[in-house]
Amino acid sequence: MKIYKKVFPLIFFVAITVLTSGIGFFVLKNIMPGDDTLSARCWKEVAPYLDQNLSIQKRVDDLIGRMTEWEKIGQMALIEKNSIRDLGEITKYNLGALLSGGGAGPKAETPLAWLKMVNSFQSATKNTCLKIPLLYGIDAVHGHANVLGATVFPHAIGLGASHDADLVKRVASATAQEMAATGIYWSFSPNLDVAQDIRWGKTYETFGSNTENVAKLGVAYLQGVQDYSENYFKVLATAKHFIGGGSMQYGTARNKDFKVEEGNISLDEKSLRQVHLVPFQKAVENGAQVVMVGTATWNGKMNTSNYYLLTDVLKTELGFSGFVVSDWYGVYQVSNTRYDSLVKSINAGVDMVMTPFEYKDFMSNMQKALANGDISRERLDDAVRRILTAKFKIGLFDRPEVVQSGLSVIGSVQHRALAREAVRKSQVLLKNENLALPLSASLEKIIVAGSVADNLGRQAGGWTTEWQGIDGNYGVAGTTVLDAIKNAVAKNTKVEYNKQGNFSMGNNLADVGIAVVGEKPYAEGWGDDINPSLSAEDLETIKKVKEKSKKLIVIIISGRPLDIKKYINNWDGVVAAWLPGSEGAGVTDVLFGDYNFSGWLPAKWPL
Ligand code: GLC
Numbered sequence: 344m345k346i347y348k349k350v351f352p353l354i355f356f357v358a359i360t361v362l363t364s365g366i367g368f369f370v371l372k373n374i375m376p377g378d379d380t381l382s383a384r385c386w387k388e389v390a391p392y393l394d395q396n397l398s399i400q401k402r403v404d405d406l407i408g409r410m411t412e413w414e415k416i417g418q419m420a421l422i423e424k425n426s427i428r429d430l431g432e433i434t435k436y437n438l439g440a441l442l443s444g445g446g447a448g449p450k451a452e453t454p455l456a457w458l459k460m461v462n463s464f465q466s467a468t469k470n471t472c473l474k475i476p477l478l479y480g481i482d483a484v485h486g487h488a489n490v491l492g493a494t495v496f497p498h499a500i501g502l503g504a505s506h507d508a509d510l511v512k513r514v515a516s517a518t519a520q521e522m523a524a525t526g527i528y529w530s531f532s533p534n535l536d537v538a539q540d541i542r543w544g545k546t547y548e549t550f551g552s553n554t555e556n557v558a559k560l561g562v563a564y565l566q567g568v569q570d571y572s573e574n575y576f577k578v579l580a581t582a583k584h585f586i587g588g589g590s591m592q593y594g595t596a597r598n599k600d601f602k603v604e605e606g607n608i609s610l611d612e613k614s615l616r617q618v619h620l621v622p623f624q625k626a627v628e629n630g631a632q633v634v635m636v637g638t639a640t641w642n643g644k645m646n647t648s649n650y651y652l653l654t655d656v657l658k659t660e661l662g663f664s665g666f667v668v669s670d671w672y673g674v675y676q677v678s679n680t681r682y683d684s685l686v687k688s689i690n691a692g693v694d695m696v697m698t699p700f701e702y703k704d705f706m707s708n709m710q711k712a713l714a715n716g717d718i719s720r721e722r723l724d725d726a727v728r729r730i731l732t733a734k735f736k737i738g739l740f741d742r743p744e745v746v747q748s749g750l751s752v753i754g755s756v757q758h759r760a761l762a763r764e765a766v767r768k769s770q771v772l773l774k775n776e777n778l779a780l781p782l783s784a785s786l787e788k789i790i791v792a793g794s795v796a797d798n799l800g801r802q803a804g805g806w807t808t809e810w811q812g813i814d815g816n817y818g819v820a821g822t823t824v825l826d827a828i829k830n831a832v833a834k835n836t837k838v839e840y841n842k843q844g845n846f847s848m849g850n851n852l853a854d855v856g857i858a859v860v861g862e863k864p865y866a867e868g869w870g871d872d873i874n875p876s877l878s879a880e881d882l883e884t885i886k887k888v889k890e891k892s893k894k895l896i897v898i899i900i901s902g903r904p905l906d907i908k909k910y911i912n913n914w915d916g917v918v919a920a921w922l923p924g925s926e927g928a929g930v931t932d933v934l935f936g937d938y939n940f941s942g943w944l945p946a947k948w949p950l
Contacts, residue, residue: 382472384409384472384473385409385472385473386472386473386474390405390409391405392405392406392409392473392740393740395574395741399732399735399736400732402735402740403728403731403732403735406473406475406731407724407727407728407731409472409473410473410727412710412713412720412723413437413706413710414437414471414472414473414475415723415724415727416437416705416706416709416710416713416723417436417437417438417439417706418437418439418440418475418695418726418727418730418731419439419689419694419695419696419705419709419723419726419727419730420436420438420439420440420695420696420698420702420705420706421439421440421441421442421478421480421668421669421695421696421697421698421699422438422440422441422442422698422699422700422702423441423442423443423444423447423698423699423700424441424442424443424447424460424464424479425444425447425700426699426700426701426702427441427464430463430464430466430467431467431470432702433464433467433468433477434467434468434470434471436702436703436706437471437475438477438702439475439477439478439695439730439734440477440478440479440480440529440695440730441464441477441478441479441480442479442480442481442531442697442699443479443480443481443482443489444671444699444810445482445489445805445806445809445810445811445866446489446808446809446810446811447489448460448489448490452489452490452491452808452818453490453491453492454490454491454492454493454524454525454750454753455747455750457489457490457525457526457527458524458525458526458745458747458750461479461525461526461527461745462526462744462745464477464479465477465479465526465744475731475734475740476734476739476740478528478529478579478730478733478734478739479526479527479528479529480527480529480530480531480579480581481522481527481529481530481531482530482531482532482806483518483521483522483527483530483531483532484498484499484530484531484532484534484548484806485497485498485499485518485803485804485806485807485922485924486514486517486518486521486758486762486924486925487518487521487522487525487527487753488803488806488807488808488924489806489807489808490521490525490753491808491818491819491820492753492754492820493521493753493754494517494518494521494753494754494755494758494759494761494762494924494925494926495762495803495807495819495821495924495925495926496514496517496518496761496762496765496924497762497765497766497769497921497922497923497924497929498547498548498804498806498902498921498922498924499532499533499534499547499548499549499550499560500546500547500548500549500550500551500902500903500921500922500945500946501765501766501769501920501921501922501923501942502514502550502560502564502765502769503549503550503551503556503557503560503945503946504551504769504770504771504919504921504942504943504944504945505765505768505769505941505942506556506559506560506942506943506945507768508559508560508562508563509563510764510765510768511560511563511564511567512563512564512566512567513567513761514564514567514761514762514765515532515533515563515564515565515566515567515568515580516567516568516570516577517757517758517761517762518530518567518568519567519568519569519570519577519578520577520752520758521752521753521754521758522578523577523578523745523749524745524749524750524752524753525745525750525753526744526745527578528577528578528579528737528739529578529579529581529633529737530568530578530579530580530581531581531583531635532564532568532580532581532583533550533560533561533564533565533568533580533581533582533583533626534548534549534550534561534583534584534588535549535557535558535561535582535583535584535588535622535623535626536548536549536557536583536584536588536589536619536637537549537551537552537553537554537557537588537589537590537618537619537622538551538552538589538903538946539552539589539590539618540589540590540591540592540593540603541875541903541904541946542593542602542603542871542872542873542874542875543589543591543603543604543870543871544601544603544604544865544866544867544868544869544870544871544872544902545588545589545604545866545867545870546589546870546902546903546946547804547805547870547901547902547903547921547922548806549588549589550945551944551945551946552589552945552946552947553945553946554617554618554619554621554622555621556945557622558621558622558624558625558626559625561582561622561625561626562625562626562629564580565580565582565626565629565630565631566629566630568580569630569632573738574738575735575736575737575738575741575742576632576736576737576738577737578737579632579633579733579736579737580631580632580633581631581633581634581635581668582622582623582626582627582631582633582634582635583634583635583637583670584635584636584637584638584639584646584670585623585634585635585636585637585646585652585653585657585667586615586619586620586623586636586637586641586646586652586656586657587608587610587615587618587619587637587639587641587646588619588637588639589618589619590608590610590615590618590619591603591604591605591606591607591608591639592606592607592608592609593606593871593873594606595607596868596871597640597676598868600868600869601867601868601869601871602868602871602872602873603868603871604638604867604868604871605638605639605676605868606639606640607639607640607641607642607643608639608640608641608642609642610641615641620656623657623661624661627657627661627662627663631663631665632665632666632732632733632736632737633665633666633667633668633733634657634663634665634666634667634668635667635668635669635670636652636653636667636668636669636670636673636693637670637673638670638671638672638673638676645673645676645677647669647670647673647674647676647677647688647691647693648677648678648684648687648688648691648693649691650690650691650692652691653667653691653692653693654691654692657692658692664729664732665729665732665733666694666695666726666729666730666733667692667693667694667695668693668694668695668696668697669688669693669695669696669697670697671697671699672697672698672699673688673697674688674693674696674697674698675698681701681704681708682708682711682712685705685708685709685712686712686717686718689709689712689718689722689726690717690718690722693726694725694726694727694729694730695726695730709723754820759925759926762924762925762926762929763926763928763929763932764929765926765929766920766923766924766926766927766928766929766930766932767929767930767932767933767938767941768941768942769920769921769923769929769942770918770919770920770929770930770933770940770941770942771918771919771921771940771942771943771944772916772917772918772933772940772942773899773911773917773918773919773948773950774911774914774915774916774917774950775915775916775917776915776916777894777915779855779894779895779896779915779916780896780916780918780934780936780940781933781934781935781936782855782896782934782935782936783935784831784832784833784836784935785832785833785835785836786832786836786854786855787836787837787854788836788837788838788839788851788853788854789828789832789836789837789838789839789853789854789855789856789857790838790839790840790841790844790846790848790853790855790856790857790888790891790892791825791828791838791839791840791856791857791858791859792840792841792842792843792844792846792856792857792858792859792884792887792888793842793844793857793858793859793860793861793881793884793885793888793898794842794859794860794861794878794880794881794884795824795859795860795861795898795900796823796824796825796840796842796857796858796859797816797823797824797825797826797840797842798814798815798816798823799813799815799816799819799820799821799823799925799927800812800813800814800815800816800817800818800819800864801814801861801862801863801864801900802821802823802824802900802922802923802924802925802927803819803821803864803922803923803924803925804862804864804865804902804922804924805864805865805866805867805870805902806866807819807864807924810866811864811865811866811869812864812865812866813864814863814864819925820925821924821925821926821927822925822926822927822928823927824859824898824900824920824923824927824930824931825840825859825927826927827927827928827930827931828857828931828934830928830931831928831931831934831935832935839853842884843880843883843884843887844858844883844884844885844886844887844888844891845887846887846888846891848891852891852892852893853891853892853893854892854893854894855892855893855894855895855896856888856889856891856892856894856895856896857888857896857897857898857934858881858884858885858888858895858896858897858898859898859900860877860878860881860884860885860897860898860899860900861877861881861899861900861901861905861920862875862900862901862902862905865902870902874906875901875903875904875905875906876905876906876907877899877905877907877910882910885897885910885914889913889914894915894916895913895914895915895916896914896915896916896917896918896934897914897916897917897918898918898920898930898934899917899918899919899920900920900921900922900923901919901921901922902921902922903946904919904944904946904947904948904949906949907950908949908950911950918930918933918934918940919942919944919948
């Protein structure tokens with residue numbers, strides 16, 4: 344009896360210790376943020392998931408086996424960088440991905456400032472248990488154009504006019520080089536939408552309205568971005584917006600400020616597949632690792648929560664093994680509560696949620712859904728495996744930190760020459776009467792006018808430095824069409840410019856009048872337009888130029904075909920220049936005959 348009395352307290356103490364440490368471990372492992380950075384499961388130099396000699400599968404198996412539920416949920420969040428007030432939040436919430444929404448850069452938009460900003464976010468992951476690097480994504484849709492001094496390539500609609508897959512691949516590869524130089528390894532491009540309605544503001548982000556051309560150029564772009572030149576992809580591409588983008592019916596937009604964007608697609612399944620599935624099928628066959636689901640509805644159901652589309656068709660039928668990311672607030676538009684929207688979208692097949700600002704809400708709702716069984720742990724692990732696999736494929740765990748010396752590739756001479764080639768090859772000759780074109784470079788006098796002649800921002804279009812683009816010559820580096828004309832002509836050719844076309848020349852006519860006209864910059868739904876056409880200001884300018892010149896050339900800089908039917912008969916030469924970007928000399932290369940016009944329409948232009 345005495346011995347029992349002596350031993351009992353010891354037994355009791357041991358039992359209590361085991362019990363409390365067990366509860367403590369459970370809490371740490373599954374409920375509290377993973378701040379047990381000293382435990383055995385945490386980062387160690389020799390951990391298998393850090394071993395580059397192991398297969399990606401084995402590295403993912405090891406890593407996911409070490410992760411708490413909290414850490415897994417953090418990998419599924421894609422957060423807009425402006426929602427991070429304190430780098431410690433990245434550590435505390437184990438966030439796995441950040442993005443720069445359109446124009447969301449550092450205060451100074453310079454390449455160095457971008458590099459420092461991205462590196463600072465990455466550094467915050469070093470204080471976590473497993474040190475899983477961040478994916479940083481951006482809409483580098485026509486070059487790394489959020490960054491001041493980057494090469495601004497023609498928007499996709501112009502590349503679509505080139506119909507040149509090799510060119511598109513080189514443009515994409517150059518874009519990826521400029522992105523990687525700033526430590527950004529995820530591009531939200533190529534856009535694989537097939538623009539069936541040019542009234543849609545996103546038309547210029549597409550390769551046009553022909554499914555085969557979109558598929559061909561989309562694959563080329565994807566291969567250029569994900570160039571497997573080393574033992575990992577250079578940058579992760581994103582095939583977007585699955586599925587049916589470009590076929591939304593005019594007037595069905597959920598957002599009352601828009602007309603087409605976020606609208607409803609009423610195609611039957613056969614037509615949806617015929618017009619829109621092939622580009623994604625080819626992208627998956629050629630290594631797409633990320634698909635972004637669009638915010639459109641298909642016959643009234645949000646694509647974001649459509650299990651048939653995301654899981655049955657994309658993941659099972661097409662065999663897509665990468666991850667599906669939702670579009671901006673796409674998940675929270677599914678139903679009237681965030682919890683229900685999240686459960687429906689994740690269970691439909693969304694793997695990463697572009698929240699984009701509410702990560703705390705996302706994390707708690709995910710925890711709740713897992714605890715309730717509304718989202719299974721199998722679905723959680725499937726999503727996280729897909730995301731981690733992509734991170735290993737682009738070498739996120741293995742790359743050295745990006746340093747300043749690599750920044751010289753941004754806006755390099757080689758890239759600008761490539762951009763000029765892309766501009767050249769995208770120019771489409773819409774009309775050429777009276778042998779108006781090509782122009783001689785040794786004319787006596789040329790007059791130049793129009794709202795876009797001396798406006799780099801309009802020349803570049805949306806997604807340039809700012810989401811909606813820039814309307815002017817600040818914030819973009821490059822050559823305007825006006826300067827390109829001045830540089831192209833003989834030294835004794837007189838070039839006179841007046842934006843509105845007000846020239847005091849008496850009865851002397853200029854040999855040629857060039858009016859460079861077109862659209863103001865816009866992006867997405869803000870560009871939805873019931874009848875895309877030239878402004879009254881531009882039409883007035885064209886009239887004045889015609890009165891003062893022997894031959895009239897109209898250069899249209901726009902994201903889509905414009906309605907010019909009523910006016911084109913009075914014009915001698917007409918060129919569709921699309922949105923050429925920083926290298927205006929690509930326009931004059933064909934205007935003055937150094938190169939032949941080779942572009943042809945990527946979408947129907949009613950003339
Ligand atoms: C936008 C666009 C999408 C873009 C994303 C992130 O709303 O729909 O194309 O990649 O948000 O900027």
